[in-house]
Amino acid sequence: MAKKLFDYQLDETVDGFFLLKDAEVRVAKNGKKFLAINFQDTSGEISGKFWDASDQDIEHFQAGCVIHLKGKRENYQGNPQIKIQQMRLTRPGEPQSVQQFVEHAPLKTSTMEEQLNTYVFAITEPNWNRIVRHLLNDLHADFFSFPAAKKNHHAFAGGLAYHTLSILKLAKAVADQYPHVNRPLLYAGAILHDMGKTIEMSGPVSTTYTLAGNLVGHIVLIDEKIVETCQQLKIDEQSESVLVLRHMILAHHGLLEYGSPVRPHVMEAEILHDLDELDASIQMMQTSLSHTEPGTYTERIFAMDGRNFYRPSNDQTKGAAPSHD
Template sequence: MTAKKLFDYQNDENLDLFVLIKTADVRIAKNGKQFIAFTFQDQSGQIGGKYWDASDEDVAKFTAGQVIHLQGKRELYQNNPQVKIYKLRLTTGDEPQTIDQFIPKAPVQVTEMQDEFGAMLFEITNPNWQRLVRHLMQKHQAEFFSFPAAKTNHHAFSGGLAYHTLSMLRLAKTIAAQYPQIDEALLYAGVILHDLGKTLELSGPVSTEYTVRGNLIGHIVLVDEEIVRACDTLKIDVNAEDMLLLRHVILAHHGLMEYGSPVRPQVLEAEVLHQIDELDASITMMTQSLQHAEAGQFTERLFAMDGRRFYRPVEDPNLDQPTE
């Protein structure tokens, strides 16, 4: 019999399983006592839980990245699932201790994604863009194919960064075929590089956090810096029009300055890239949340989607399938 995972348990059901501590934030309650706000994770997803009256020993013992045995009950708090913790301990002996088995992964093998990216590179017909993309992809290859695309919101799983980028590339190819006025090479190069700065912004697939550079600078500026350095290495004029266009579509991909882009899209390919990014992230967030909702019920509120809840129809067989 297969062991149950976090999202195999229903509300008000007692749970007893092994999980990974994704985050462990020490906070102070109203009564002045410290507690730990946990995020527990396995391959089915992640759920929060609070460990009240935590001792200093508890704080030192139960840290992010530890595999633990958890006993508690699944509850709803403000329509969001959480775990009421009864007991937790570190694993021992022959119990599960390998972190990798608790981390969700992209639904496509890394080798398959690498092959598809390799084929798409030949469709970047501008020689400067192709040389630049090849250089930066090679430089950040290990992180690009293992990092998540975000800490919590969308594609927050191992390989999520590459999978999100690949999904966008597929959308870009379909859209470019429909609208021949789009510069395919510019769009494809922009898609591949748009989130590459997350290899510097994030810490990795396990207990993902923002790095100091990530917090203080952010992935949009970080990747532009990488482009400028690469142009110097490759002897490409960074101020030539083709490079200014590529830098612009990447710098503008969040769409609005209040969302982190220093400029708004001002060329066709920049607007298309922004819309593709929004579409892929939104579909993934909704799909993941809907998979955890019961048929005929609404999802939890999605903060990244204006706090909206989404309804899962009673007959909806597609949501039981992988997102691939």
């Protein structure tokens, strides 16, 4: 069986077929162009740099194509990296399907749909329920296939729905522990909070940000969708129930400098922000720890202040993160 990216150890020769998840053209200090690449398969992604890239190289090696790579697994500033020795496009008879290299959520789409529907049924406030159902139906295919991010957390096919479902499970535990929490509001906010990423991003393969994603962002994009839905369903968008629901989404990044137009001013909005942060952080740590031998540290995680995390030597679990196969 062919080795996957994270089967290769430090200083081991890499020889296999991988997906170019990203291939960005940059200019080195010497003025020559190079490609900053992220190689991907179902075990994860590792970066590499293709130096002195010609115009033909730039034309050939586009994000989303499958390539054959020869190189060496190295570490650079605490992070895994591939030193590229040879790279070429695949030939007839060699792997061509992009899908066989794409990471997927640990749960099947049908399972996520079934589980998520139980939370929709628990949204007993009529306006919230109608809005959630309408938007789930409208964005259904993309919601269950898109990643939750281009890189950091849940950056795999189905990651958006999986991240949402994880937050809903955490929300249920919080609402069970604290009876005064408005369970329907927390559930509705959790389902909608990242749904704008179906407009912000291009899709699950070689994910990029759309023009709307770059210029507007997923928070405002889904808020606009909520207002449009209210107009279509003849729900008063200025009613308290709708304004509180919109606040859940608008405040879920917690701080203005992190992209929220407003900070949380409703208890459930603060809880949603906390659960969103918790789930994202745990998933990033799990992913890194699953590639880390007991008794050693993970690579530095940029989205967690560049910190790395120690995997105790007595941790003999097969992997700290669920398989995405």
